Structures are given as C-alpha cells and as structure tokens.
Amino acid sequence: MRRHLSRLRGLLPDLRVLALLGTSGFRAAPLLMTASALLYVVGSVASVTGTLGYRVVIDAAARHDAHHAAVGAALVAALFTVSWVCGIVGAMQNSVLTDKVALLINTRLSRLTATVAGLELLERPDRLADLDQVRDNRRSVAGAPRQFLKGLQTLVRGGGILVLLITVYPPIVIVPLLGAVPALADRRASRLLKQADDDLAQDRRLLADLFRITTTAETAKELRISGVTRDLAARHMALGERVRSRSVSAARRSAAWEAGGWLVYAAGFCGAIVLLVLRAAHGHTSPGQVVMAVSLLRRAQGQVSGATDTAGAMGSAFRTAGRLLTLEDEVAAEHIATPRTAPVPARLVDGIRLQDVTFGYHGSREPVLRGVDLTLPAGATVAVVGENGAGKTTLVKLLTGMYRPTAGRITVDGTDLADIEPARWRERTTAAFQDFSRYQLTARQAVGVGDLPRADDDAAVRSAVRRADADATVERLPNGLDTQLGRYFSDGTELSGGQWQRLALARALMREEPLLTVLDEPTAALDAATESALYARWAQAAREGAGRGAVTVLVSHRFSTVRTADVIVVLEGGRVTEVGGHEELMTAGGPYSQLFTLQARGYLDSGRPAAPAG
Template sequence: MSSEPDQPPGIFTQIRPLATYGRRALSLVWATSPWLTVALAFLTLVAGLLPASIAYVGKWLVDSVVAAIQNNTLTEAVWFWLSLEALLVAAMAASQTALNICNNLLRARLGHRVNVMILEKAQQMELAQLEDAEFYDRLTRARREASTRPLSLVQKTFGVIQNGIAIVSFSGLLFAFSPWAVLVLIAGGLPAFLAEAKFAGQAFRLFQWRSPETREMMYLESVLAREDYTKEVKLFDLAPTLLQRYKDIFTKIFREDRKLTIRRGWWAFGLGLVGTLALYGAFAWVVLATVAGRLTLGQMTMYMMVFKQGQSAVSASLTSINGMYEDHLYLTSLYEFLEQPVRAREGKVSQGETPGRGLEIVDLSFRYPGSDTLALDGINLKLEPGTSLALVGENGSGKTTLTKLIAGLYQLESGDIRLDGTSLRDWDERALQDRIGVIFQDFARYQWLVGHNIGAGDVEEFESQSKWHTAAIKGLADEFIRDLPKGYETQLGRWFKDGRELSGGQWQKIALARAFMREHADILILDEPTAAMDAKAEAEVFQHFQAMAGNRILILISHRFSTVRQADLIAVMDQGCITEIGTHEQLMALDGQYATLFELQAAAYR
C-alpha cells in the first residue's frame, strides 16, 4: 500500500475552500446546461417554501374541523383548507419529481462533460508523464466518482438552500410559540451532523490511500477478461492465482471499509438517539402547552409537524454541508489532476531553415522523470535525406528512447535535435510529427475497420479509401486485405460483431501501411515492427522500405543482423551511449561489440 497521506483538515477549517469549490462546481454545471441549472434553482426555492406552507394550512384545517365538530356543521372553511392543503401537497410532489428529473438529466450530461475534460487533459500531458505510475494514481482518483461529484456538490448546495428556506419559515412559525423552540429545533439536528463530520475525512483518506490497489484490481479484471491475455492465462493456469490476488485486494479494502462503516454507523446511532430525545422532548412541551389551554388542537398539530419536519430539515442541511465537505475533498482530486502543469511548447515553425539538410543530433542527453540514471548520454548523429540507419544493442540501451525524442514525444532537455537545420524545440508539435512516420514494436491494434486501422496514420485522410489502398500496397498489406470477407471494410478484433482476428505478421503489415499514410514524412522510424515475421520476411520488408523510402531518412531498430547489415549506417548503443558507428563492413573490421554480436547470431544459423 502506498504511504499514508496526511489526515484531511477538519470541516470547520474548510469553509473558504468549500465555497471556492462550490462556485467552481456551479460554474461547471452552468456551462453544462444553463436552463437545467436555472430550473434546479427555481424548483429548490419552491420546494423550500412549501413544507411550512403545508404545516400552516394544516393548522387552519384542524382548527376548522374542531370548530365544525363543536357546531355540528360542516363549514366551507373545512373544504377550503382541505382543498388548499391538497393542492400544496400535490405541488410539493410535483416539485420533487421535477427536481429528480433535472438531477437525472444533469447527472448524465455532467458525467460525460467531466470525463471528456479528464481525457482531454490526459492528451495534453507529455508521454513521460503518461508513463509515470503516480500519474495513473492521480488519473484513477480523478475518474473514480469525481465525474459525479460536481453535480453532487451543486445538488447539496441547492439542498442546503432549500432546507435553509424551510428552516427559516419553520422558525418563523415556532417563534410565535417560544424563541427557545427555535434553539431546540436547531440543536436537535446537530448530533447526526457531528457523526458524519467526524468520519468524512477518514473516508476520503481511505479513498486516496488505496488508489494503487484500485488500479491493480482494474488491471487484474482486464487480464482475466480480455482476449489478448486469454491464451497465456489459460496455458499457464494463471486464472486461480490472479483471481485469488483480486480477492485478496478486495478483502483488504473491504476490511478497512467495514471497520469505518461499523464505527460510523454506531456513532450515527448514538448521536441520532440524542436528536430523537430532543424531538420528543419538544413534543412533550407542545402537548403540555395544549393541555394547559395555551394552544389550540390545530396549533398543537402544526407545531408537532414543524418540530418533526424542521429537525429533519436541520439535519438534512447539516448533512448536506458535511456532504459538500466530502465532495470538496473528492473534487480536489479532479481539480488537482486538471490543474497539473503542462509544459507549453513554444515552437511555431512548420518548415526548417535549411530544407533538405536532414537530421542532426548534437550532444543529446535525456533522463526520465524521477530517475537518477541517464537514459541517453551524449548522443551525436548526422543523417542526410536518403540515408538508412540501424540501431542495435541490448534491451534498455536507449534505442527506443532516442526514436521517441526524434519523433517529438519527449521534450528535449540537454543537447539538441535539428530537422532541416531547425531545433525540434522551435518546431510546431503537429507540423513536426506530420513529418515523421513511426511504427513502434508495441503498435496499436485498433478494434476498427481495416481501412481505419491504416487511415489512423494520417487523421486528415482517415476516411480516404484511395489513400488506404495506396498505403496498404506500400506496406505489403493489400494482398491479404483483399482476401478478407469485406476487404478494407472488415471489422478487426473480437470486441465487436463479426470481428476478424489477424495473425501477428498481418497486424504488423497493417502497422507498416499506417506509416505510409504520411506521404510527406521526411523520417520513417521502424522500432522492431517486423518482430513477428521470420528473418527472411523481415529482410524483404526492409529492402522494400528502403526502395519505397526514396529521399526519406529511414531509422530501423532490429535484433536481426541479416536485416541490419543492409542499412547505410549502423549505430551500436550501450547504456544510453553510441559505442560504435559505421557500415557493416567497417564495424566488422573494428572487431568490437557489433562484430561479436553478429558472429554469435550467425553461428546459430550455421
């Protein structure tokens, strides 16, 4: 479990932040639907005034009935007050129904809006941030419940207003009986509020504390249920172990919840009992006053109703205030995520100072956030248009990191990368990435149509069937696509109806075709995209790429030296540094690390 966060501050120290987040939540709800927000406010006002009105009319109804009994005559007053009370009760029911409708409509729209805000924010984050475990903890906290909390906070705010109006109107009626009755009314609702306030911070602390465990449970659900894990889960009989881990995490979380729930429940019962005693003490006070002749039967009925409904309104108001505090605690997770700083990219250049100059890497070093070790250390390279470069080295030597920096996925820290004579820092991000076609080893397998899987390489031509076809021919995918049931309109993957699964090699050709969607790309990066192919097929694909590349710079990462040797230039990487560089012949003559690795691999084929 992650380190325990600090205990949240008490509710009484949070009035100002509470008001701040209340305004922000209200602004968010207003932006989602102004007319629903106005309707909610109006209905809240109506619902707040009606209870006291019903109690007051009830008093006149009872007194008119008593008078009718005494006179043995059913008067028009009885029918008037009875009809009026019936109308007010119907209005109360209608206002509550309308409030529920508004809340349900707002909940759906606001939940969608907040989720979109979260996803948009995630897309603004740098790749290095997205790869950070702490980021996913913050994302998990932001998405869990936070999408409903803004509306909840607004609903509770309106609830406090509604109950506040009711309390004021009830207090006005009680004041005529005794000013002390108002104090009893308010004091009777305090115990339940204190019980809830005591545990709100602890509940939120558990929520924050268990983010890694929650994320692990979600991951285990994915592993146990998704088709791309099924083969290994079944083959290695992982299901019992993973399911037990899932159960263990739940048991741990449930144990914490149970302890808090039991304590919270008993405190609520004990303090609620105090409120009940206060209520029935008030009832006794009213009954004694009635017996003494100071109150009519109608007044007694009204005051008893006012005490009962008034205490409920006080308790509901204070509980809503406590709920607002709890919502505020949860909303801090949402707004902390939305307000995470994003380093602004100031580059505006869409064309280099010296078109055709190629790619230059000068003293490039890079360190991942939170790491003490350099992932890249003093890299220097110069690649002219039409040049092919192969990167080789052990896993973790920095090959993929280098290509991600070239592609603009990480921001430069130390050193520089220049495209056509202009630093990547000065390039507009979109303009730069439009000039680069990349296929990573872990390329995406979209559960889309074949054509859309290819079209993803150029979003502006996403629906262009002619572009799909041209790119598929270049990526060597057209032949097998034509054999699919619906060709380029075939649904891929198993998530949707009539989905068709491809072999690993076919998926890789789809990814290769995706890279060719960018016809104006100056750089093509292939990060082991043909790992699922045999050595002969990979060599043929690389030869094809070299032929199709033309005046582009081609960068290949591969562990197969039969393919690597075809590159114009080969760079050997080790612990973030380029230790050897040259042609195949030059590196073999050097008799260094490359020659050793080449001979080891060649020996396996002899």
C-alpha cells in the same frame, strides 16, 4: 492587509472550483437549469407552508370550526400537490440536466487527454492517479447542478422551518441547528473514506489489472502455457482481500463517526418533542402547533440528512473538479512555459542531433538515458539495437516529442525540438510500435486514422496497405477495406496478431512525407524473412525520400534487418557504446559484432537458411 490578500489569493483555486461546479448546469442547459431552480424554490415553499394547514385543521377541529377545518384541509391538499408536482417534474429535469453536464465533462476530459503534449499524464503514477480519480468520479461533477438545486431546496425549506418553529416556541429552533453535529461528523466520515480511497488507489489499479489479465482472451494463451494462472489468481485474491479488509476498516470507522453525530441529533429531537407535549399539557401551546412543530422537526431531520448527503456529494464533486482544473492547468502550463513557435523545417538538411541527452522518468532514481550524443543524418536509416531495457523505446519517445530530455537537447536541423509545438512536429512524424493499437473500426478507418485529413482518400489508404504488404490481409477480409474489425461487434472480423500488426504498419505509412519515421519493433509478430523484405522496401522508399532528408529510425532485435541500416547505434544501459555502419562495426569487433555473430551462430546451429551473414 497583505495577509488578507494572500489569504484571499489562497482561496482563489477553491473559488474557481466552485465557479466550475456552480455554472456547469447553466452552461450545459441554461433554460433547463433556470426552470429547475424555479421549480425547486416553488416546491420547497409549498412543502413547508403546507404544514401550516395541519395547524389550521387541528385547531379548527378542536374548536369544532368546520369552515376553518375545510380551509386548512384545502390548503394542505393544494400546497402538497404543488410540492409533489414540482418534485416529480424537477426529478425528470434533473436526469436530463445531469446527462447534459456529463457530456460537457466527458468532452473536457477527452480534450485534456487528447491535447496533452507528451505521455507524462498517462504514464506518471501521481498524474495517472489524479486522472483515474477524475475519470472514475466524473459523474459526481456531472451531478453538481443537481446537488446545487438540492442545496437551494435545503436553504429554502430550512429557512421556512426555522421561521415556523419560532412561531411555536423559539427555543426549539436549537434542534435543527443541532443538525450541524451530524453534518460535521459526516464530513469527518467521508474524509476518512476518501483517505482510504487515495491510499488504496494503486492497489485497486493493480487488482483491476490482475483481474483483466486473468480473465481476458488476449492473455489466456500465455498464462496457460506459462502455468501462472493459479499463481496470478492467488495474488489477485490476496490483494483483493487486503484491499477489502482495509476498506472495510475505513468504512467501520466512518460509520462510527456518522452514528455518533446522529445520536446527538436524535437526543435533541426527542427532548424537543417531550418539551412540546409538556407545554401543550399546560396549555401554552395549541394541539395544532404541536402537530405542526413535530411535522416540521421531522422535516428538519430530513433536511439535515439531505444537507449532509448534498455536502458529501458536493465534496466529492469539489475534489474531482479541483483535480480536473489542476490537470488542465498543468497541461496548459506546459504550453505556456515555453512558447513553442519555431517552425518545422520543410525538409531536413543536417538531420536530427542529440546533444548530451539525459532522461529519467518521473520518480525513477536512475536516469534511463545518460549523456547521449548522436547524429541521425538527414536521409539516413538508423537502426537502434540493445538489450531489453537498454532505453531504445525511451530514445524513440524523446525523438517523437512524447517526453523532453531531463538534460541536454535534441535539435532538428539546428532548431531545438523543445521550441517546436509537439503537434506540428508530429504532423511530420510517423511511427509504428510493438504495442500497436487494435482499433475496432473498419479496416479502412483503422488504416486511415494514421493521417486523419486523408482518412477518406481511397488511393492513399490502398497505397499505405500496399507499402505495408498488407494487401493479402485486406483481400482475405469479407468486405475488404470496409470490413468491421474486432470482437466488440457481432459482425466484426477478428484478426491474427500478425494481421493486426500489418494494418498498424499500414496506418504508420499513411503519411507519405514524414521527416521522421519510427519503427519500434512493429514487425515482431511477422517472420524474419517478411520483416527483412519489408525493411528493404522501406529503406528503398527512405532513400527515394532522401531529397526530403527524411530520417528512418528502426528498433529491432533482428540483425538480418539491422545490418541494412546506414547507421547502427548500440545502446547499453542507457549509453551509446557504438555507432557506425555494419561493416565498420563488424571490423571494430565490439559489442555489435559479438551480438551479430552470436545471433548468426544461433541461426546456423538451428540449421535455418536465413542466417545474417557478416
């Protein structure tokens, strides 16, 4: 009993997938789906019973019975007309149905990626592979209602064919049943292809990435200067060749299985025809029955190959829908596992604390951050410095709630960040990153999306533009804030890297009362003097917002900017090695002062006037 129960429980996930596929058509367009199902049933019955007309016509003709021959011909004409009309109307309805379900699935997929709390879904290789598969194969799920209808058609036609064949000579029903052989062989063949697809997924992603890098304008300059274009093209070709040969080999093995299965079926089919002809020669079967049976067997063959196509398409839809449900479950589980009901403080009094925080990315052997103890006092500007790969951006991702610490905790005025709903925390957080997005929207929208509820508030957008020192950029645009940006549109205006960055900064400044502002090298495309001036302005704004206790975290490699921060944090190999103000750290003579002196000397040696003096 318990074994049965646990087996049933094991079937539950599959049943959920079936329910999703089976009901998607009815949920997207109930009337259309019902009408299509009716059309398929009526068309299938008409198509199979139409073959009865052959029998009537031929046997009547053999008896020189003109009346019955005419009745048979009328039957054939009427039933096949009904079947064709149903087929044509059904096909038209199908494409509408598929589009409606595609919209439903696309919405579900966008909701999944939009509601996911952190970045793991988009950055973890195994989840990324699942997400890629769902994105790439979502049309198969959208086509599930069509496959369901085709399955219904096969069932009705297959049943009708078996019944009519029994009326001719019962043993020949074995031929349609032999159809299970190619069906099973086809299943095996598609499993081989799927395995190859899974194995090659990462290589294909890399291939697409290499193709993008070598063919898009964004990377063209860098590639030409560094002279790696040919090398990348050669890598692209070698990888492409490897992927091609492995997929061709999988396709060959799969084709061999398919061909084997169909050979078995063909042998049965030919044997049945020989048998029927012999029976007719001995007067056991009428000529009309032979013609009807041959026509039915040919139809049975069509049904078998249709059924295996449907099974293959359903298999792909089943796997894709299964992955979609698993991803949705994982995202939902993240929310349910820890009910995050703690409120976000209206203002910060103590600040943000990291207590013995350790973090490693999924699948990485080494943690990126180790035992980080740090206080970001309320109202302070905190600069984070360190070599490339020291873990600065990772620290920022933890502070903004994109990831949770593997060990240790982050508290906001004593409340564990893990207890706060990420969406609520992000409403009080704003950030600008080095790898900012270039939204191909109007300039107004590209800035306004930084605070959606106020995206249409002209004063708010203009204030953000001013604070990001992006007024000159906007003034130079042909239609000011209403200019369409980007290359996707013929009337779009393309911006320089620095101009895009200024708009990204303005976007980050849309929220006027954040508790945490993160600036992760968002000014790398601007010159040092502009960056310094901008930071000075923001630091001033941060001080003005100190009543709110807002914390500003800036990541920068420019020490002329860093020195202005209240607290400077030095990260080395994922550990905090120094914390303090500029003067304090310079006096200490540790890594910060060495790095600062090195950069200052670089400026002096190059004869630049903007040296960051100690």
